[in-house]
Amino acid sequence: MNFCDGCGSMMRTEGDTWVCGSCGNEEPRDSEAEAAMTTQDEQRDDGAPPVVDGTQDASETMEAHCPADGCDGDRASYEMRPKPGGSYEVRVFTCVECGHTWRET
Known part of the structure; x- marks a missing residue:
C-alpha cells in the first residue's frame, strides 16, 4: 500500500x-x-470471532407475554441494543420458555 x-x-x-x-x-x-511493505511474519488467521449469546446466563427477567404462536411464556430476559442507524437503544426480549426474540414496540 x-x-x-x-x-x-x-x-x-x-x-x-x-x-x-x-x-x-x-x-x-x-x-x-x-x-x-508486505510481511506475513507473525500473522495468523484465527477465524471468525465467537458469537456470544447475550441471553445466556441472563439473570434479569421480567414479566412479558411471548408473542410466538403456541407459546404461553410470560417471562423474558432482555437487553438494550443500539438501533441500527439510530442514535438511541431499543429493548430486545428473549422468551425464557421458547427462546423467541422480539423488540419493545
Whole structure:
C-alpha cells in the first residue's frame, strides 16, 4: 500500500506506476520498497470471532407475554441494543420458555 505525497490518499497500481485516485499524482513503483511493505511474519488467521449469546446466563427477567404462536411464556430476559442507524437503544426480549426474540414496540 502506498500513500500519495501530494494529498495523502491511498494510491493504486497501474502497471509500473502508483496512481492517486484523488489528485492524479503518479509515482514509479519500486519493487524493493514494495517487498518491504508486505510481511506475513507473525500473522495468523484465527477465524471468525465467537458469537456470544447475550441471553445466556441472563439473570434479569421480567414479566412479558411471548408473542410466538403456541407459546404461553410470560417471562423474558432482555437487553438494550443500539438501533441500527439510530442514535438511541431499543429493548430486545428473549422468551425464557421458547427462546423467541422480539423488540419493545
